[in-house]
Amino acid sequence: MTPEPVGAIGALPIEQMANMLFAATEEVFTSMLGVEIQKSAEPAPEQVGSFDGVIALIGLTGPVVGNGALMCSAEAACAMSSLLLSAELSNVDEQVLDALGEITNMIVGGFKNLLETHTGRLQMGIPSVIYGKNIATRDSKANVVVTAGCAFPGGKLDLKIHLAAARR
Amino acid sequence: MDSDDVVTTDGKENMSTEPPNLLIVDDSTAIRKILLRVLHQTGLPLGTVLEASDGREALKQMEGQNISLILSDINMPNMDGLELLRALRGSPLWHDLPVVMITTEGGQAQVQEAIELGATAYVRKPFSADLLRDKLATLLSK
Numbered sequence: 662m663t664p665e666p667v668g669a670i671g672a673l674p675i676e677q678m679a680n681m682l683f684a685a686t687e688e689v690f691t692s693m694l695g696v697e698i699q700k701s702a703e704p705a706p707e708q709v710g711s712f713d714g715v716i717a718l719i720g721l722t723g724p725v726v727g728n729g730a731l732m733c734s735a736e737a738a739c740a741m742s743s744l745l746l747s748a749e750l751s752n753v754d755e756q757v758l759d760a761l762g763e764i765t766n767m768i769v770g771g772f773k774n775l776l777e778t779h780t781g782r783l784q785m786g787i788p789s790v791i792y793g794k795n796i797a798t799r800d801s802k803a804n805v806v807v808t809a810g811c812a813f814p815g816g817k818l819d820l821k822i823h824l825a826a827a828r829r
Numbered sequence: 830m831d832s833d834d835v836v837t838t839d840g841k842e843n844m845s846t847e848p849p850n851l852l853i854v855d856d857s858t859a860i861r862k863i864l865l866r867v868l869h870q871t872g873l874p875l876g877t878v879l880e881a882s883d884g885r886e887a888l889k890q891m892e893g894q895n896i897s898l899i900l901s902d903i904n905m906p907n908m909d910g911l912e913l914l915r916a917l918r919g920s921p922l923w924h925d926l927p928v929v930m931i932t933t934e935g936g937q938a939q940v941q942e943a944i945e946l947g948a949t950a951y952v953r954k955p956f957s958a959d960l961l962r963d964k965l966a967t968l969l970s971k
Binding site for chain 2: 688689691692693742745746747756759760762763766767769770771773774777782785786787
């Protein structure tokens with residue numbers, strides 16, 4: 662997607678924001694999950710077709726508005742949650758959904774902290790986590806979509822940040 | 830913020846010889862479990878460790894309890910961590926209680942706001958368990 666001017670981040674290259682998103686993700690995995698991550702194929706800016714697995718979403722508001730999303734398979738969700746909680750979790754249950762929400766909260770929060778140096782203060786909502794099959798998503802009204810694909814020893818995850826200018 | 834992402838102000842010394850009772854406030858059960866584990870890893874004697882999922886529930890949990898330290902998130906539904914801190918500092922009973930904010934909110938403005946409201950320490954998530962353990966051990970052994 663070609664970036665359009667979005668308030669204070671209009672001059673910020675997408676690639677720089679993608680690096681910020683990867684750095685925030687890397688910090689969470691290193692500090693809280695105890696594993697390294699690598700960059701993998703970036704997800705398409707817009708979801709094509711349906712999706713099976715877990716999606717965690719958290720809203721952003723302030724000079725720019727939007728949301729951050731983490732998407733992964735059920736297996737990867739269990740692997741991440743097991744690492745976070747030092748437990749063996751093999752089914753997507755309330756514990757795994759809660760852990761995925763918190764991992765997303767920390768990743769999007771880390772990205773937000775970096776973005777705030779360009780935009781001014783932003784606020785985050787609280788995470789919502791969805792698990793299912795044939796999930797169709799539509800990314801509406803986002804002027805900027807920042808993506809990062811990551812691989813860790815337990816699987817892969819895709820991250821997306823959708824941003825739009827705040828209404829005056 | 831300093832390099833280890835922990836900001837500390839002067840906390841009141843805990844003069845009691847009883848093992849301290851603590852309260853963990855976070856809407857994520859995962860984080861509450863992790864903090865509980867870190868607390869036990871300090872090796873210090875602990876009394877009761879209560880848990881609450883938001884500020885409102887925290888205030889209810891504290892009724893009739895002798896709490897020595899609170900670990901609190903900021904972003905929570907119903908009553909967030911800064912509102913909880915404001916309520917505690919306005920209470921004659923709890924205005925000196927050490928409160929450690931543990932949160933993803935890492936911007937200088939947020940840290941400043943929490944410190945001005947009377948937070949004893951500020952730890953940014955994601956955190957190093959070793960660093961947090963050392964910080965909590967220091968606070969609990971005072």
